[in-house]
Amino acid sequence: MRSEDLAKLLGLSRSTISRVINNYPDIPQSTREKVWKAIEEYNYAPNASAQKLAGVKNKMIAIILLDVKDNEEPHHVKSTDDTLIHDNPFFSPIVSAVSDQANKMDYYVLISIAYSKEDLKKVQSIFYQKIIDGAIFVGTQESENELIFNLIEQKHFIAMIDTSEVYNKNHNAIYINADNFEGSVKAVSYLLELGHTSIGIITGNLNKLSAKERLAGFKTTLMQHGIEMTKDAIYHGDFTESSGYEGVKYFFRGPNPPTAIFVSNDTMAVGAYKAVSELGLRIPKDISIIGFDNSFFSSYLNPPLTTVEISFSDIAKKATTLLIESIEKEQQRGIVEKVNATLIKRESCQAIKSDDETK
Amino acid sequence: MRSEDLAKLLGLSRSTISRVINNYPDIPQSTREKVWKAIEEYNYAPNASAQKLAGVKNKMIAIILLDVKDNEEPHHVKSTDDTLIHDNPFFSPIVSAVSDQANKMDYYVLISIAYSKEDLKKVQSIFYQKIIDGAIFVGTQESENELIFNLIEQKHFIAMIDTSEVYNKNHNAIYINADNFEGSVKAVSYLLELGHTSIGIITGNLNKLSAKERLAGFKTTLMQHGIEMTKDAIYHGDFTESSGYEGVKYFFRGPNPPTAIFVSNDTMAVGAYKAVSELGLRIPKDISIIGFDNSFFSSYLNPPLTTVEISFSDIAKKATTLLIESIEKEQQRGIVEKVNATLIKRESCQAIKSDDETK
DNA sequence: CTGAAAGCGCTTACAG
């Protein structure tokens, strides 16, 4: 059914049909009703492509999840690519929040997961083909930045989650991040309050902003408290369960393991728990563990994991809202926002017994 | 940049540009190369709307997650709608598998979560507007069936996950489900092998096919083994953690609790674990618990949960592949497939001590 | 081998 057909049926012209659909004034109520009734009856809806070609706005954005592995380092991860990104605790909350918020603002959302440079090329082309009005990128690494930077320069609307605004010299994009640094400061400060001074960190994939910032918060806090940190105190993980496992094994390889470990996300904390248990040790008696993300499973762990909560939904909602607003205003502008991180105390950390107390 | 512009730049006509892009024969290699070079240089890509209007295929499908609550029954769930669907363990694997498989087959995917009848109306209109070529619906309830049935009758391409094919009289749609019945038979048979005869079930939301089939498998297995089942043995949950919690409380309200509980998904098993622990009981010593789904957190529970594995990725991949194939063939046809369910034995079930053994 | 022209289904000034 085309507007032409509907028009003939009603003895009107396409122009009139179009005008009632687009809510033009100066149309008699009677015509309006007649047309709407027919639209309902015949399930007519204007062809979106024709509309767009005629100048009507798209109202479509994309959410692009980046899972590009561009380093050749061996990964301690499951070998099949498919199992990777959706294990990520942020996947569901971010995707669903973007979808919900966009739908609320009357936008459609395209979803795409990019595993390689070629995938990113395809993403680029959905801009050039004018399929979308803008996009939200999640978790870009530096190497992908060039391509996104070009898109921004070409006046496309872009929001980024988990990407530092300092990568790009210009600021005409939207950057929404968790306050990873602050969260990490809170976590480490808590460990210090509990009397720990020998603290290790298992980092995330340091190509990701969140991993970098969490490490920075760790270092800064220790430094501010005058605690010297050896190189030994850092294990480079990659946000996967198995790297958490390896991290613990690394820290316990020698005679002087730390008394607490700051694990850069909860998924790695799961691996850490396993390693601790294999070593015949107990959490928190023998080692305190603190995580990050407050993934929903973290409260089910045994013992329940102390962690830092960040709201992926809030981040995604904010990114979506700001992106669509700037699309609607047709005005590209730079926005940088951080979303709070809060410490969730559970049972995986305990105070160090000082010499005073033990005697 | 339009094809016209590119053509002028090269001293050619739009027709020629179009022909090299669409890989027509009989174009000299030199022209071909010249055009491709310019395309790269100017980041030209044909406007998708214009292409579609001119008759080129869409190559876009939608994945629609249904989370419509049409019953007024009190829910034991968190009050905000937002927190619901993405807590679902199938969300990530299904969405990412659909996206990956579609991308592999060169299709874009639109994502939408429908919470209400109005949302479903919007979904309907993306078909009428010819934005998509087909869609995958996940988790429809009977009340939503009418609308989807209409779409199928109107010759739209549709695949459904977790919907029974018997709801619709015609079969011109694709139905992909886990073999919930068989999985449930395996779970209950295992409990019987362990010597349990007093077994309770916490069901899922019985508006969902999976919940119904899991209950059916439970009943059938008991019946086949000549075990009588009282009404008391069924607690009506809704797949949420809190209903698992309530279920256990229900079973332990009286003097003769069951010795094993079949919990219809792992999320409810988490709630069940909590309730058992609050009651001061131990799993599996005092009560055996078996779950369903093999959600990734189920192995982290304490004790690790015995459950039934179904591959959401496989289901989603199959649905996507079949949907796109039938779109490409322009031939709507009915397909019904089931994906295997397998028992994963862990540590939450133990054999009942018979009187013989205890003496 | 390649260009001119029709047509896809809309919207929107322009007339009346």
Next chain:
DNA sequence: CTGAAAGCGCTTACAG
């Protein structure tokens, strides 16, 4: 108030 017509950016028979 409403219709005829141009135009959006492509593709694809039709000619040559």
